[in-house]
Amino acid sequence: MTDHLLDVQSLSVEFHTAGGTVKAVQDVSWYLDRGEVLAILGESGSGKSVSAAAVMDLIDMPPGRISSGRILFEGRDLLQLSQAGRRAVNGRKIAMIFQDPLSHLNPVYTAGWQIEETLVIHGTRRREARAQTLDLLQRVGIPDPAASAAKYPHQFSGGQRQRLMIAMALALRPDILIADEPTTALDVTVQAQILSLLQDLQRETGMGMLLITHDLGVVAEIAARVVVMNSGRIVEHGSALDIYRNPSHPYTRDLIAAAPGKGDLPSNTDRRADALLDVQGLSKSFGQFEAVRNVTFDVMAGECVAIVGESGSGKSTLAKAILRLDEPSAGKAFYKGRDLFSLSDKELFNIRRQIQMVFQDPTQSLNPRMSIYELISEAWVIHKEILPRAQWHERVQQLLEQVGLSADHAQRYPHQFSGGQRQRIAIARALALEPELIVCDEAVSALDVQVQAQVIALLSDLRKKLDLAYIFIAHDLPVVRDFADRVIVMQGGSIVEQGSVRDIFENPQQSYTQNLLAASLDPDPEIQAARRAARSL
Amino acid sequence: MSLTLFAESPSIRTFLGKRAIASAISLVGLVILVFFLSRLTGDPTALYLPVDASQESREQFREIHGLNDPLPVQFARYMGDLLRLDFGMSIRRAEPALDSVLRGFKWTLQLALITMSLVTVMAIVVGSLAAFRVGGVFDRIATFCSLIAASAPDFWIAIVAIVVFSVNLGWVPTSGTGTVWHWILPVSVLFIRPFGLILQVVRGSMITALSSAYVKTARAKGVLDRPIIFVHALRNALLPVITVIGDQAAGLLNGAVIVETIFGFPGVGKVMIDAILQRDFAVVLAAVMVTAFAIFLMNLLIDILYAVLDPRIRY
Numbered sequence: 001m002t003d004h005l006l007d008v009q010s011l012s013v014e015f016h017t018a019g020g021t022v023k024a025v026q027d028v029s030w031y032l033d034r035g036e037v038l039a040i041l042g043e044s045g046s047g048k049s050v051s052a053a054a055v056m057d058l059i060d061m062p063p064g065r066i067s068s069g070r071i072l073f074e075g076r077d078l079l080q081l082s083q084a085g086r087r088a089v090n091g092r093k094i095a096m097i098f099q100d101p102l103s104h105l106n107p108v109y110t111a112g113w114q115i116e117e118t119l120v121i122h123g124t125r126r127r128e129a130r131a132q133t134l135d136l137l138q139r140v141g142i143p144d145p146a147a148s149a150a151k152y153p154h155q156f157s158g159g160q161r162q163r164l165m166i167a168m169a170l171a172l173r174p175d176i177l178i179a180d181e182p183t184t185a186l187d188v189t190v191q192a193q194i195l196s197l198l199q200d201l202q203r204e205t206g207m208g209m210l211l212i213t214h215d216l217g218v219v220a221e222i223a224a225r226v227v228v229m230n231s232g233r234i235v236e237h238g239s240a241l242d243i244y245r246n247p248s249h250p251y252t253r254d255l256i257a258a259a260p261g262k263g264d265l266p267s268n269t270d271r272r273a274d275a276l277l278d279v280q281g282l283s284k285s286f287g288q289f290e291a292v293r294n295v296t297f298d299v300m301a302g303e304c305v306a307i308v309g310e311s312g313s314g315k316s317t318l319a320k321a322i323l324r325l326d327e328p329s330a331g332k333a334f335y336k337g338r339d340l341f342s343l344s345d346k347e348l349f350n351i352r353r354q355i356q357m358v359f360q361d362p363t364q365s366l367n368p369r370m371s372i373y374e375l376i377s378e379a380w381v382i383h384k385e386i387l388p389r390a391q392w393h394e395r396v397q398q399l400l401e402q403v404g405l406s407a408d409h410a411q412r413y414p415h416q417f418s419g420g421q422r423q424r425i426a427i428a429r430a431l432a433l434e435p436e437l438i439v440c441d442e443a444v445s446a447l448d449v450q451v452q453a454q455v456i457a458l459l460s461d462l463r464k465k466l467d468l469a470y471i472f473i474a475h476d477l478p479v480v481r482d483f484a485d486r487v488i489v490m491q492g493g494s495i496v497e498q499g500s501v502r503d504i505f506e507n508p509q510q511s512y513t514q515n516l517l518a519a520s521l522d523p524d525p526e527i528q529a530a531r532r533a534a535r536s537l
Numbered sequence: 538m539s540l541t542l543f544a545e546s547p548s549i550r551t552f553l554g555k556r557a558i559a560s561a562i563s564l565v566g567l568v569i570l571v572f573f574l575s576r577l578t579g580d581p582t583a584l585y586l587p588v589d590a591s592q593e594s595r596e597q598f599r600e601i602h603g604l605n606d607p608l609p610v611q612f613a614r615y616m617g618d619l620l621r622l623d624f625g626m627s628i629r630r631a632e633p634a635l636d637s638v639l640r641g642f643k644w645t646l647q648l649a650l651i652t653m654s655l656v657t658v659m660a661i662v663v664g665s666l667a668a669f670r671v672g673g674v675f676d677r678i679a680t681f682c683s684l685i686a687a688s689a690p691d692f693w694i695a696i697v698a699i700v701v702f703s704v705n706l707g708w709v710p711t712s713g714t715g716t717v718w719h720w721i722l723p724v725s726v727l728f729i730r731p732f733g734l735i736l737q738v739v740r741g742s743m744i745t746a747l748s749s750a751y752v753k754t755a756r757a758k759g760v761l762d763r764p765i766i767f768v769h770a771l772r773n774a775l776l777p778v779i780t781v782i783g784d785q786a787a788g789l790l791n792g793a794v795i796v797e798t799i800f801g802f803p804g805v806g807k808v809m810i811d812a813i814l815q816r817d818f819a820v821v822l823a824a825v826m827v828t829a830f831a832i833f834l835m836n837l838l839i840d841i842l843y844a845v846l847d848p849r850i851r852y
Contacts, residue, residue, distance in 0.1 A: 056757050084761070091759035103750040108772045108847055118758045152848040168758065 003075065004031035005208050006055065006094070006176055011069030013050050016062060024050045025232045028069075032176060032208040039211045039223035039240070041255075043448035044419070047232040048212050052178045054079075056096050057086040074175075092122045095169035099181035101161035105153035111164050112137075112149025118171040136167040140197060158311070159190035166197065173205055180212045187310035187475060192519040195222055214448060216259050217521025220244065220528040228252050241525045258453040259523045261478020266485070268500045275334070276301040276437060276469050277322070277355075282331030284314075284321045291317040293493040295331070299437065304463065304470040306484035306501075308477060308516070314493035315473045319439045322471075323355060324348060335437075353383050356430035360442035362422035366414040372400070372425055373410040379432035386434065399428040404458060420451035424458065431462070439471045444479060456483050477520045481505055489513045552852035553837070560833045564826065568619070571825050572612055572818075580604065581628055581816035602628060615822075624826070625819030629812070634819035638827050641808035644714065645797070646831075648804060649789035651720070652727045657782055660732055664739025665766050665774075668747055679736065686733025695726045695799045712801035723800045727793055731785035738781045739774065746770035775846055783839040787832045 009029050015022045025047040032038050042048035053059050055071055055078065071078040073094065078086065090096075098104040106114060112133050119129035137145035140163040153161055162182060169177055179198065183191035199222060202209050211223055219226055219240055226243050228236040228251070235249040247253045275298040284292040292314040299305045307315045321328040324340060333340045335351060343351065359365040366375055376399060377392045387395055397407035403424040414422055423443060430438055440459070444452045456479065462468055474480050480487060480501070487504040489497045489512065497510045508514045522528055582598050599605045603614065618625060624635040667679040702722065703711040709718045746752065747770045755769045794806035801807075805824055812820035844850045 058753055058756055087756070087759040087761055089759070090757055096754075096757040098750065098754065100750065104754045106751040106755070106769055106773070107849060110848075117760065121758070121760055121764075154849050165754075168754075 004072070005034050005074065006032040006210075007070075007072040008051055008055070009070045009072065011051050011054060011071065012067045013047075013054055013059060013064060014067050015064050023232055024064075025229075028229075028232075028234055030227050030234070030237070032210055034175065034208050035202075035206045036225065037202065037209045037211060037223045039213060039219045039226045040229060041213060041216070041219055041226050042229035043214055043255075043450070045231075046229045048214075048229045049180055050232075052096070052180060052210060052212055055094060055178065056090055057083070088122075091118050091169075091174070092172045093174055094176040094178065095172075095174040096178040096180065097162070097165040097169045097182050099184045101158070101165045101185075102153060105161060105164060107153055110150055110152055111156070115149075115164070115168045115171055118168050122172055132171065133167075136171055137164075139201075140164070140167045140170075141193075142167070157190075158186055159194060162186065162190075162194050163197065166194075166201070170201060170205070174207060176208045176210065177202070178210045178212070181214070182211070183218065184213070184215070188477070188519040188521075189310065189515060191218075191521075198222065215521070216244070216256065216449075216523035217528070220523050220525040221521050221532070228255070244523065244525055254450060256523065258450040259478070260449070260453065260456070260476070261481045261520075261522075263482055265481070265502045265505060268502050269485075271300050271303065274301060275299065276303075276336065277471075278334040279322060280332045280334070282318065282321060282333060283329045284317050284326065285329045291493050292321060292328075295490075295493075295495055297488055297495065297498060299469050299471060301436065302463065302467045302469055303486065304472055304484045305486045305488060306472040306474055306480040307488045307490060308474055308480055309490035310475065310516075312492075313490040315490050316441055317493075318490070319357070319441055319471060319473055323352070323357060323439065325357075353379075353386070353433040354435050355437045355439065356433055356435040357439045357441065358423070358426050358430055358443040360445055362419065362426045363414070365426060366422060366429075368414050371411055371413055372396075375414070375425065376400075376410075376429050376432050379429065383433060386432075395432070399431055400425075402431065402462070403428045404454075418451075420447055420455060423447060423455055427455075427458065427462070431466075435468070437469045437471065439473070441473045442475070443472075445474065445476060452479065459483070477505075477517065489516070549852055552840075556833075556837060556840075564829055564833075567825060567829055568616075568822065569612075571822055572615065573608065575813070575816075575818050575821050576608060578813070578816055581818070584816055585628060602626075624823040627812075627817050627820045629815050629817045629820070634817075634823040635827075637808055637812075637820050638805060638823040641803055641805040641824070642827055642831070644802065645790065645793075645804035645806065648720075648723060648727065648793070648797075648802065649786060652724050652789060653731070653782065653786045655724070656728055656731045656735060656785070660735035660739050661771070661778070664736045665743050665771060667736075668740045668743035669762070669766055671744055676740075680740070683733040683736040683740075686729045687737065688733070689729050691726055691730055691793075692795045692799065694729060695722070695796050698722050698726060699799070712799075714803065723793075723796060723802050726796055726800075727789060731782075731788075734785065735778065735781055739778050742774040742777050743770055746774040749773070772846055776843060779839055779842055779846075783835055786835060790831050790835070791828050 008031065011028045012026050013024045015024055028047070028051050030038065030040070030051070040048045040052070050059070054066060059066070066079060069079075073089065078089065081089070105111070112130070115133045115136060116126070116129040119132055120126055124132065133149055134145040137148055142148045142160060142163055153164070156164065182198070183194050186194060195218065198209065211218065213219060223240050226238065226240050227234055228243065228249065230251045236243060236247065236252050243252060244256060247256055277299040279298065280296050282292060282295045283290065295318060297305070307318065309315050317326065320326040322333050322340065328341055331341065335355065338351070340348070340351065370378070373393075373396050376396045380387045380389075380392060396410050400407055400409055405421060405424055405428070414425065417425065444455050447455060459470065460483065463470065472480065472484055484501050487499065487501055488495055489504065489510070491512050496512050497504065497508065504513060505517065508517055518531075522531075581602070582595050582604065586595060586598055603611060606614070615625065624633065626632070627634045627637050630637055663679050667676040670676055699711050699722065702708050709721050710716070713719055743766075747766070749770070752765055752769055755765050760769065791806070793804070794810050796802070797804040797806040798810060805828060809821060809824040811817075812824065840852070844852060
């Protein structure tokens with residue numbers, strides 16, 4: 001018999017829904033020992049979080065049902081314990097942190113109260129808990145613990161909130177920490193800080209850590225062993241390095257191949273002479289707050305200009321101001337020589353069709369009550385001059401095929417498609433207006449790696465065929481490296497640096513850019529190990 | 538926590554000031570409307586003096602109560618008195634109108650407080666437990682009962698209740714006040730509809746709160762079910778609930794006219810309906826203003842409660 005700290009054996013979980021039974025995970029087995037980091041790697045819908053939810057008794061039953069398997073913790077089967085027994089283990093022996101700490105912290109209680117609660121419900125006295133909470137806040141790097149304890153979650157930044165979650169989870173020095181996509185919603189530099197905090201704490205306490213992620217870079221940075229999941233099953237299991245170097249399963253091979261940021265950098269080419277868009281001194285304020293400050297750049301016809309920066313750097317505000325979705329406060333933006341900001345509403349209407357936008361979340365940007373045909377052809381309802389009604393049907397089918405969907409998808413509705421397909425629909429909708437410039441605001445950020453690679457390939461292909469120019473807003477540097485011609489780096493509303501992809505990635509001048517690049521994770525465990533070693537010197 | 542709310546925010550005074558001004562404006566509008574509309578019901582003289590009263594005594598009555606002057610003059614005089622907080626005299630009772638109204642309002646306030654406290658506690662407990670196991674036996678019974686309660690006509694229930702419990706069974710008095718027993722029927726009848734309504738709001742709001750991410754965190758921390766419901770989820774779920782509670786309480790403060798009349802309960806609703814029937818204009822106006830002021834205070838209380846419950850709300 002094995003004596004692993006946590007041993008999940010042949011676990012199968014199914015969900016009974018109106019649409020039938022969904023087998024979320026089937027026959028999944030993995031183990032975790034003290035002092036090690038195991039990663040479960042998988043894309044959305046792979047079932048990577050389900051077995052961890054089963055460990056924590058977080059699966060709602062019904063509709064969920066654990067149809068087989070055992071979860072042995074210190075030799076006891078957790079599934080045989082009473083609910084009270086499970087809750088006694090949770091938080092004290094096994095703790096968990098989640099993606100999106102804002103929604104996972106209770107908005108109406110103070111940070112201090114929520115950390116104290118972990119201690120108090122497992123038997124610490126309130127007064128002692130209060131003192132320990134301050135120590136914990138200090139340990140996870142929250143400034144001014146006493147004042148911070150009295151603050152509410154919405155008063156912290158994203159990274160600090162994740163630190164609060166970590167303090168809460170580690171309050172009782174559990175044997176195991178389960179981290180479900182702990183850094184996914186965070187900026188790269190913050191991600192690097194949180195990962196190194198987790199590593200430090202893990203070394204300090206000797207706990208076992210289970211990391212659930214979709215990100216090969218995170219695996220490379222932190223995990224020793226990896227379990228790769230696809231469609232509810234484990235397809236591969238081994239050391240992080242082995243799996244990266246010699247993936248045996250075709251799914252793993254595809255996943256690694258799809259990881260962005262590995263191709264050769266394009267050499268610097270001459271830019272075309274004619275600027276399609278020429279932005280000069282653009283500023284945008286909200287009351288006292290200057291979200292975008294005196295930004296100047298240009299985009300040539302057929303060029304892809306990426307705007308990168310961390311959240312709050314003003315990159316999306318900039319895009320909205322150019323399109324006048326939010327009126328800019330100052331500056332000019334010449335599109336083919338005409339200043340967008342001084343156009344009348346009617347002139348703007350005519351020119352707007354040439355500049356289209358693709359948003360981050362196609363679930364929200366596509367009206368769920370309109371069929372795909374209606375969504376795409378609406379463009380021609382508004383801009384009647386583009387296409388006579390008789391040709392709408394044919395053109396919708398053409399557009400769908402152009403973005404890699406099939407013509408008969410036209411009668412369906414957005415919810416019947418996957419995230420990647422929906423983003424293709426959003427692109428087809430943008431193309432319907434025959435634009436020359438498309439603004440992609442984090443258009444591939446929410447997609448799985450493989451889907452992301454496909455959508456990027458589609459965008460590149462369209463660019464060549466239709467001579468499109470892109471403004472590509474992103475926080476993910478490897479994607480930018482693969483796709484863009486030029487890069488603009490923004491911080492706090494201003495441009496800190498701009499140049500060709502090659503210049504920015506190989507020879508960044510500003511320390512902010514250098515930090516940003518250094519914080520971005522490479523999927524190769526050896527490269528990450530080397531970087532870690534370099535950092536600790 | 539609730540104290541720092543005021544200390545930290547100087548804008549709370551601006552907020553209160555703005556609210557007071559807005560309410561004062563609508564109060565003036567209300568007074569104008571009620572003043573002139575009530576005059577449309579006719580001349581009180583015909584009601585108060587015997588049919589064979591002489592023309593002189595009629596004139597004298599009008600003179601005493603200032604009914605001879607043109608309406609705009611009457612109105613100006615009334616507003617002038619109002620600024621000195623003089624609400625005029627009740628014709629019927631020959632006492633300050635405000636006294637009659639406040640006497641009734643005291644009863645109504647008690648009735649509303651008792652009823653709404655019971656409603657709030659019961660609806661929150663039952664609604665929360667129903668939301669915890671959606672589709673369970675308890676949930677189904679609670680939902681079924683709340684639907685019936687929310688759609689029950691209270692005047693009909695009041696009459697049936699009197700027939701059954703007072704007349705046939707003789708358990709409780711039919712009407713009036715005096716003992717604890719007198720309160721049972723009015724409170725029970727007024728309880729039913731707000732209970733059904735608020736129960737549904739609590740249930741819906743709690744279902745959302747219980748499926749939220751922070752409840753998942755609480756489970757992962759090892760918090761037991763009862764504190765998850767009543768500590769973690771409830772406080773988040775209360776915001777829409779207190780809005781509806783306020784709305785329902787306002788209905789009761791306005792005087793549950795029908796129920797008060799059926800039970801002969803001397804509340805402000807009964808005072809108001811009697812005053813209307815007796816063309817006792819000063820009392821009608823005083824009653825309208827007192828209840829409007831009470832509702833203004835209650836809405837303010839709800840706004841403050843919002844900020845106390847949810848630290849993200851600041852004025």
